[in-house]
Amino acid sequence: MPQNKLTLMPHGLEILLPAGAPLTDLENETSHRVIPFGCQSGACGACVIEVLDGSHSLGEMDADEREFLEDLGRTDGDFRLACQCRLTDAATVRVAEEE
Structure with a gap:
């Protein structure tokens, strides 16, 4: 099965x-x-x-995720809810700092 790299x-x-x-x-892999x-x-x-890097590699953001991120004030930058993402290619992410 092909694998993709996620860099944290x-x-x-x-x-x-x-x-x-x-x-x-990730909870099972590390x-x-x-x-x-x-x-x-x-x-x-x-x-x-x-x-x-690699925002296209995490799947499409649906309207509910977009709205929730807006409610959190995460409209600037490239933010996602990790629990809603599926890794389809290589990507680099970091945990967002609390505002």
């Missing part, structure tokens, strides 16, 4: 996930809690990430 900054941690895997699979997943359903905002 600022540490440069590289993790391979199967093509199309949800980012929530002993480090690299992204703080909360509800895993796009309702809590704990897993907001900033996409540094």
Whole structure:
């Protein structure tokens, strides 16, 4: 099965996930809690990430995710809810800093 690389900054941690895997699979792939997943359903905002490279590799953002990010004030930059993303190609992200 093809795998894609997700790079987590600022540490440069590289993790391979199967093509199309949800980012929530990170919890099974590493002993480090690299992204703080909360509800895993796009309702809590704990897993907001900033996409540094490869935003096209995380799937399309639906209207609910876009609206929730707007409610969180995450309209500038390339922010996503990690729990709503599926890795289809290489990407580089970092956990968004709290505002």
